[in-house]
Amino acid sequence: MQQRTLPYLLLLPATLFLCVFFIYPFLLVAWQAVSQDGALTLDHFRTMAGHWKFPTAFWNTMLLALAVVPVQLALALFMATLVTRMGKGRDVILYIWTIPLGISDLAAGIIWLAIFEQTGFLNSMLSGLGVVEQPVAWLGYQNKGTIFLAVVLAEIWRATAIVLVILVAGMGLIPKEYYEAAEVFGASPWKRFTRITLPLLRPSIQTALILRTILAFEVFAVVIALAGTNFPVLMGETYHWQFNLQDRHVAAAYALVILAISIAFTLVFLRTLRVPREAQP
Amino acid sequence: MTAVTARETAVTSADIRKRGRLVFVATIIILCAWVLAPIYLLAINALSSPEQVNAFPKSFVPGFETDSIAFFMGFAGVARALFNSVLVAGITMALSIGLGAPAGYALSRFDFRGKDAFRIMVLMTRAFPLPLLALPLAVMFIRTGLDDTALGLALVHTTLALPFAVLITFSLFAGIPVELEEAAWTLGCTRLQAFYKVVLPLVLPGIAASAVFAFVISWNEVFAAAVLTIENRTLTAFLLQNINVSPMHLKFAGGAVLVVPALIFIFAVRKYLFAMWGIANR
Amino acid sequence: MAEISIRNVAKQFGDFTALHSVDLTVADQEFMVLLGASGCGKTTLLRIIAGLETPSRGEVWIGGKRVDHLPPRQRGIAMVFQNYAVFPHLTVFENIAFGLRMQKLPRAEVDRRVTRTAELMHIGQLLKRYSGQLSGGQRQRVAVARALAMEPDVILMDEPLSNLDALLRLEMRAELKGVLAESKTTTIYVTHDQVEAMSLADRIAVMDKGRIVQAERPIEVYRNPAARFVGSFIGNPPMNFLPAKKGANGSWRVAGVTFEGPRAEREEIAFAIRPEDLSPSEGGLPAEVRVVEPLGPHVLVTCDVEGHLFRAVLDSDIVLSRGDTVKLAPTPDRIRWFDPETEKSLQHHQ
Amino acid sequence: MAEISIRNVAKQFGDFTALHSVDLTVADQEFMVLLGASGCGKTTLLRIIAGLETPSRGEVWIGGKRVDHLPPRQRGIAMVFQNYAVFPHLTVFENIAFGLRMQKLPRAEVDRRVTRTAELMHIGQLLKRYSGQLSGGQRQRVAVARALAMEPDVILMDEPLSNLDALLRLEMRAELKGVLAESKTTTIYVTHDQVEAMSLADRIAVMDKGRIVQAERPIEVYRNPAARFVGSFIGNPPMNFLPAKKGANGSWRVAGVTFEGPRAEREEIAFAIRPEDLSPSEGGLPAEVRVVEPLGPHVLVTCDVEGHLFRAVLDSDIVLSRGDTVKLAPTPDRIRWFDPETEKSLQHHQ
Amino acid sequence: ATGGSAQADILFWSTQAAPVEETQAMRGQVLSGFEEAVDYQATDDRGPWLTRIEAELQAGSGTIGLLGALHGEFVSLSDDLVDLSDIELGDVTVNATFQQLGMLGTGEQKYLPWMQATYIMAANRQALDYLPEGADINALTYDELIEWARVLAEETGGPKFGFPAGPQGLKHRFFQGYLYPSYTDSAVTEFRSPEAEEAWNKFKELWQYTSPSSTSYGFMQEPLLTEEVWVAWDHTARLADAFNQRPDDFVAFPAPAGPTGRGFMPVIAGVAIPRTAPDTEAAKALAAYMLKPETQVATLRATNFFPVVEVDLPDDMPASVRLSGQAIARMANADDANPSLLPVGLGEYNGKFNQVFVDAFERIVLAGQDVRQVLDEQGETLRSVMQDSGAPCWAPDEPSEGACPVE
Numbered sequence A: 001m002q003q004r005t006l007p008y009l010l011l012l013p014a015t016l017f018l019c020v021f022f023i024y025p026f027l028l029v030a031w032q033a034v035s036q037d038g039a040l041t042l043d044h045f046r047t048m049a050g051h052w053k054f055p056t057a058f059w060n061t062m063l064l065a066l067a068v069v070p071v072q073l074a075l076a077l078f079m080a081t082l083v084t085r086m087g088k089g090r091d092v093i094l095y096i097w098t099i100p101l102g103i104s105d106l107a108a109g110i111i112w113l114a115i116f117e118q119t120g121f122l123n124s125m126l127s128g129l130g131v132v133e134q135p136v137a138w139l140g141y142q143n144k145g146t147i148f149l150a151v152v153l154a155e156i157w158r159a160t161a162i163v164l165v166i167l168v169a170g171m172g173l174i175p176k177e178y179y180e181a182a183e184v185f186g187a188s189p190w191k192r193f194t195r196i197t198l199p200l201l202r203p204s205i206q207t208a209l210i211l212r213t214i215l216a217f218e219v220f221a222v223v224i225a226l227a228g229t230n231f232p233v234l235m236g237e238t239y240h241w242q243f244n245l246q247d248r249h250v251a252a253a254y255a256l257v258i259l260a261i262s263i264a265f266t267l268v269f270l271r272t273l274r275v276p277r278e279a280q281p
Numbered sequence B: 001m002t003a004v005t006a007r008e009t010a011v012t013s014a015d016i017r018k019r020g021r022l023v024f025v026a027t028i029i030i031l032c033a034w035v036l037a038p039i040y041l042l043a044i045n046a047l048s049s050p051e052q053v054n055a056f057p058k059s060f061v062p063g064f065e066t067d068s069i070a071f072f073m074g075f076a077g078v079a080r081a082l083f084n085s086v087l088v089a090g091i092t093m094a095l096s097i098g099l100g101a102p103a104g105y106a107l108s109r110f111d112f113r114g115k116d117a118f119r120i121m122v123l124m125t126r127a128f129p130l131p132l133l134a135l136p137l138a139v140m141f142i143r144t145g146l147d148d149t150a151l152g153l154a155l156v157h158t159t160l161a162l163p164f165a166v167l168i169t170f171s172l173f174a175g176i177p178v179e180l181e182e183a184a185w186t187l188g189c190t191r192l193q194a195f196y197k198v199v200l201p202l203v204l205p206g207i208a209a210s211a212v213f214a215f216v217i218s219w220n221e222v223f224a225a226a227v228l229t230i231e232n233r234t235l236t237a238f239l240l241q242n243i244n245v246s247p248m249h250l251k252f253a254g255g256a257v258l259v260v261p262a263l264i265f266i267f268a269v270r271k272y273l274f275a276m277w278g279i280a281n282r
Numbered sequence C, D: 001m002a003e004i005s006i007r008n009v010a011k012q013f014g015d016f017t018a019l020h021s022v023d024l025t026v027a028d029q030e031f032m033v034l035l036g037a038s039g040c041g042k043t044t045l046l047r048i049i050a051g052l053e054t055p056s057r058g059e060v061w062i063g064g065k066r067v068d069h070l071p072p073r074q075r076g077i078a079m080v081f082q083n084y085a086v087f088p089h090l091t092v093f094e095n096i097a098f099g100l101r102m103q104k105l106p107r108a109e110v111d112r113r114v115t116r117t118a119e120l121m122h123i124g125q126l127l128k129r130y131s132g133q134l135s136g137g138q139r140q141r142v143a144v145a146r147a148l149a150m151e152p153d154v155i156l157m158d159e160p161l162s163n164l165d166a167l168l169r170l171e172m173r174a175e176l177k178g179v180l181a182e183s184k185t186t187t188i189y190v191t192h193d194q195v196e197a198m199s200l201a202d203r204i205a206v207m208d209k210g211r212i213v214q215a216e217r218p219i220e221v222y223r224n225p226a227a228r229f230v231g232s233f234i235g236n237p238p239m240n241f242l243p244a245k246k247g248a249n250g251s252w253r254v255a256g257v258t259f260e261g262p263r264a265e266r267e268e269i270a271f272a273i274r275p276e277d278l279s280p281s282e283g284g285l286p287a288e289v290r291v292v293e294p295l296g297p298h299v300l301v302t303c304d305v306e307g308h309l310f311r312a313v314l315d316s317d318i319v320l321s322r323g324d325t326v327k328l329a330p331t332p333d334r335i336r337w338f339d340p341e342t343e344k345s346l347q348h349h350q
Numbered sequence E: 001a002t003g004g005s006a007q008a009d010i011l012f013w014s015t016q017a018a019p020v021e022e023t024q025a026m027r028g029q030v031l032s033g034f035e036e037a038v039d040y041q042a043t044d045d046r047g048p049w050l051t052r053i054e055a056e057l058q059a060g061s062g063t064i065g066l067l068g069a070l071h072g073e074f075v076s077l078s079d080d081l082v083d084l085s086d087i088e089l090g091d092v093t094v095n096a097t098f099q100q101l102g103m104l105g106t107g108e109q110k111y112l113p114w115m116q117a118t119y120i121m122a123a124n125r126q127a128l129d130y131l132p133e134g135a136d137i138n139a140l141t142y143d144e145l146i147e148w149a150r151v152l153a154e155e156t157g158g159p160k161f162g163f164p165a166g167p168q169g170l171k172h173r174f175f176q177g178y179l180y181p182s183y184t185d186s187a188v189t190e191f192r193s194p195e196a197e198e199a200w201n202k203f204k205e206l207w208q209y210t211s212p213s214s215t216s217y218g219f220m221q222e223p224l225l226t227e228e229v230w231v232a233w234d235h236t237a238r239l240a241d242a243f244n245q246r247p248d249d250f251v252a253f254p255a256p257a258g259p260t261g262r263g264f265m266p267v268i269a270g271v272a273i274p275r276t277a278p279d280t281e282a283a284k285a286l287a288a289y290m291l292k293p294e295t296q297v298a299t300l301r302a303t304n305f306f307p308v309v310e311v312d313l314p315d316d317m318p319a320s321v322r323l324s325g326q327a328i329a330r331m332a333n334a335d336d337a338n339p340s341l342l343p344v345g346l347g348e349y350n351g352k353f354n355q356v357f358v359d360a361f362e363r364i365v366l367a368g369q370d371v372r373q374v375l376d377e378q379g380e381t382l383r384s385v386m387q388d389s390g391a392p393c394w395a396p397d398e399p400s401e402g403a404c405p406v407e
């Protein structure tokens, strides 16, 4: 019957919506990246790529995503597994773990800055314990390593909850009977995790990974708060070109680069974590 | 196996269980601490006087000074901004679920051409920096009169929240046996009714997750809110957009004022987030 | 009027053909039982009738109306799924009431129907439970009750009693038959329990590898299998087959014994007899006993007749043991003959 | 050595007591069949043995070792789940291989065992499919194959053949019995098919409402039910019961006919006879025919004896129809008597 | 009038006085005196501010009545600003230089100067003990500053000089208006001169004794208050909190001098009216109101920005006004004073112009790249910025014909 048209009907509202509120403005902006005074040009990309900060920003962004996303996934999986084994009090624990969800990246940046800044809580604690005599400049420009670490920690703290919620919701849908069968057939808790949870959770993992990776490529506020300009990232550069340098063309080029790497990673996740139709429950 | 070794194994395994339990509880506590410690620090700072905030070494107990918080609460228009925020977040939630859930359903139940293209399109909205889109959107809104309305801002926030709604509902719909739906069809449901009566309750966690994300995204979004609302500022645009250039104690107080409602919201929906019907039989 | 007519329906799953051109008509109010080996396509056929699966070819008519393009809910059917599909988020009561609520029946009527069907299925005391708190058989009964409560024109049941104990099943079977007859429902009922099939069916349709081989009254199917498959499939234990070589004057020689048989052009055909149509008697087929199994009032004797497996159900009084040789004489009018190539019956009236 | 011993096990689900103090010992290599009404606690008992459910009370011993606190995987068991629990994300091959891979068996051995058990279950050609592409019966066979491939000490099967057709079931049953005997596996097998129970079991344990009522050899259970429930539950159709009033000289009057019976202090006890132990004969119990159902070689006659439901399985030659009156004489040594209060057998040797 | 009131409010869209307390003060103490309700919306984040106004300009209709921003922020909007020369200011005397700047190199009054500030030095009194022999705090040289920073770093256990090099920090102004004029008497022409090289090397030296957290400082008042830093350079408004909270613990003093004088630079904020303003007349009235002496004083209290019109300051001004006022006066009146103007005529290239200095800083000081090479490369960038914008030189560079050249 409508079998063939139904999916399109279902997608229609979202598609129309996105066409008006995303695709249209997006095309306008994208056009700026590849044009100058109405003529096609790649100059803006050249300007962008030629700027001395571009490679740093690019690799910093990648590095950050590579450091943050896998840890978040692992941590969230771990937490979600703990959740499924909890009895009483699960509600409370879950709530606590999802608290960072409600905290904006700006606020998270403030919080973590309060920890890492020179007169911050970390130094207060360390000097209180007598570990250090002088407050350490964790975020000083020479300490690229600790800056990176601080950003990674803050990002992990802030955004693991998103992954956690997606995974916990997904885990709740896995019928217990499969765990029971696996258990009877000799699977240790670890094996049950790798052989049952992970494969059956594939759609949720895929979703979480895609969303997190995309968000990781857009990280901005936390980095600015903690690292300032010491740790340039693509999104920060985009912002900078758009508003401080007021070169919308180059800013749009940056945005397209962010978009391109996001799509590339998304495609990888879509392919590698695909669940064949026949293997769906 | 002899009885002796049997007893031994029984004992040791009971022991292991006890130890495992301990490790389990300890891990949970550590993780809770990891999450709560920064929040606690935020609370300390928000509840301290400016001097305490700027002191070194810092105190790890709050000074219980509510001046900074009171400063924000005393702002004229806070109540209205709060109302706007809730309104915008509410519309965003409704729109993103209303638009996203059907799309997620289509992605999970059908194989059709353009499926991946659609997914990519949805994700692009998330992968493209919003500040660049704000200008054309603002122009469009000013021209159409959507400017400075809760609906207008909610539309933009929906663009941000929609990918979450689509993907999350998709991944959870994929876990619901089609057979339950089929049963509903044979019992007189249209596809839509089956969706609402059978699928939706079962993916309640997914819906709740999407709702939370939509809410939180809208709640915390500053840029579009700052550009697209003037009279009808949201609380975030009202308080947060200048927080970076405000003195420390106000930064924290402002942060805290913004965090609390979001936490209340999550608290309110938490039980749906993890509602489990035991699709499993037992 | 809810006659079901399936015309030339086929179903492919990728390369695999689950149904080859199926034709079947179920008369209004008829109780049709579908029997067939595991994987032969019974569920697929039901799903096509219900509209849950689109046939690759062919037409489905219900009540004189072509329904191929109608969604399930507009076909006036109810279905019991092979694995129940009880909604996990609803109580038993709400599960049973589900279809009724869809029809917007008044609350009192819903209550009445739910209570009635639940009582019928002996799950009246479980109405408040969720499916996760039910045993397998209880869940299955919820599925049946849910379909019955609908009082549909057509009901499709896919092994609805398979998880029930014999006693309950016997009861349920009787109740079902009564209720469905009373409500004038046209029924297609898949079962693998032949006793059930025999006692419930107005007609039995036997399926084999995606085809319907015979669809007739139970006794016909049992006594006069249209094809060798039917004979071997129906009856527990199944019919025995032995090769018959052409003898003189249109007679056939089976394991050294001569029988009158049909005229046939072939040199060799198949002789068939049901295990319970055998009795020990001189002049019978020589059989060497392999296994003797008690079946309550009878014994099932598995023997070897000229290298062929041969079973007989004999009175339990007869004492036999492994290695004995016994002569088993078939009741003459129960002997059937089959063409070894087409596997069709050689005297079947069709 | 894998003797299973269940001692005083009870299980509560909230207010509901699914098992009351169950005691059961299954000897090493024994094939124990568990029979009981739907919802009586069979699955719960298996799950407790497997370690999937914690008993509220009592102990479980396997192979002389107390296993209450061991996780399922350390109990040396395999299980066929009532609803199969075939992993949807694995092919049939990988499903069957699952347990073997967990044991880290060499690849060749895994292949060998999977292929062998798959062939045994007639699903050799489906190895590449996913469970979503299987019919109900096929899925069930995958579940059985998965358990068999483990070659465990103890195998627990929860209605493993319920979704198979009679023929296949007959075959599977024989194969199962053979394989399990060969591998010296201790088996607990839940079924509601009494023929299956009779032909497979070394012993049958009959459960009623969370209690084990009798656990003895099949023929004992059939012939000498320890309790009225057993008689009425086992046998298809079940045993008939009629009230018997004390007559003169320790005889009992049943529907106007006098029988010798046990000595008992009571004024009224229950007379019981199996339907197939009746034959039409003068001096039998007067029965009014209500329904006549053909069952292949026999007819099931449902009658009314003094207002009580009464069934008889008679030769199909006898022509009867509704409303006829027939005298049904019980075979004397098959008559059983029960205490109406305790419902225990009045001559049972225990 | 705040957040939300009647529709007729004049929307004052500003990048200044963004910190919440200042915004509050602007609304409550400055604008409440105006006859009509004013909706004062301030954001420090250039993004939303610019996006909004550009959107209104593109859409051709808007809600913004009055724009408040820095000189540099108006330059790119120049074409879309209404001429304000017809505003009746009465007997108010506006600083002529600033008024001239407000024309943005055109013939029209694109913006009216609104308030001014500058950058000065601040120090914790404890630091004064370490002042090098013979150094006068009110007439420091760069060498003395470096020495002072060195002594502080060595004797107090860690660097105590602080510099706002964070993302919100105004570091580029230091290079444009302080370091370059002090060493090269130029900001553009001599960008890559040997003197410039020396200047950068000096700065590198200073940086050695600069708190490494400087790269995250936006406002120096906080590190001063936490005593992470004892000596700092920053915008007066960004030091105000320190002075106000602990007036007795801090001193304010002029920026240091170099070989070519004591370079310093004013900060000018102005008010302008976009062509899309809903009610230009009302906006003009508001602009005029902003320039009234009373308003200017109130603004000073609220924002720590000084008046641009002639006023008599009352005595009860906050500590910050008192302290920085003195320091500014000393700086401006110093014998070697070498004031720079804000860039004019850069238009949309304003940001890129600043970026040249920021990049030079990041490369030379933070990344430790070769000074000569960086100056050559950044010099090229600067040259193309100047050429593309066509902006002529401004003080202290010699006036030029056409685009200001980079030697």
Ligand SMILES: Nc1ncnc2c1ncn2[C@@H]1O[C@H](COP(=O)(O)OP(=O)(O)OP(=O)(O)O)[C@@H](O)[C@H]1O
Pocket (backbone or CB within 6 Å): C132, C133, C134, C135, C136, C137, C138, C163, C164, C165, D013, D014, D016, D018, D036, D037, D038, D039, D040, D041, D042, D043, D044, D045, D082
């Ligand atoms: N989680 C639960 N909560 C409450 N009652 C339960 C729960 N699980 C099972 N029961 C009840 O316990 C009883 C025993 O269940 P069990 O599954 O063992 O029955 P069973 O003998 O296997 O029945 P069947 O033959 O129908 O599968 C049933 O009456 C069932 O309703």
Ligand SMILES: Nc1ncnc2c1ncn2[C@@H]1O[C@H](COP(=O)(O)OP(=O)(O)OP(=O)(O)O)[C@@H](O)[C@H]1O
Pocket (backbone or CB within 6 Å): C013, C014, C016, C017, C018, C036, C037, C038, C039, C040, C041, C042, C043, C044, C045, C082, D132, D133, D134, D135, D136, D137, D138, D163, D164, D165
């Ligand atoms: N999605 C599918 N893809 C491929 N083959 C399928 C699919 N669904 C069913 N089949 C095959 O089609 C055949 C018919 O399946 P069907 O479920 O109709 O069998 P059935 O007669 O109901 O069997 P059972 O008695 O075991 O339930 C089976 O051999 C099955 O393996």
Ligand SMILES: [Mg+2]
Pocket (backbone or CB within 6 Å): C042, C043, C044, C082, C158, D135, D136, D137
């Ligand atoms: Mg089937």
Ligand SMILES: [Mg+2]
Pocket (backbone or CB within 6 Å): C135, C136, C137, D042, D043, D044, D082, D158
């Ligand atoms: Mg069960």
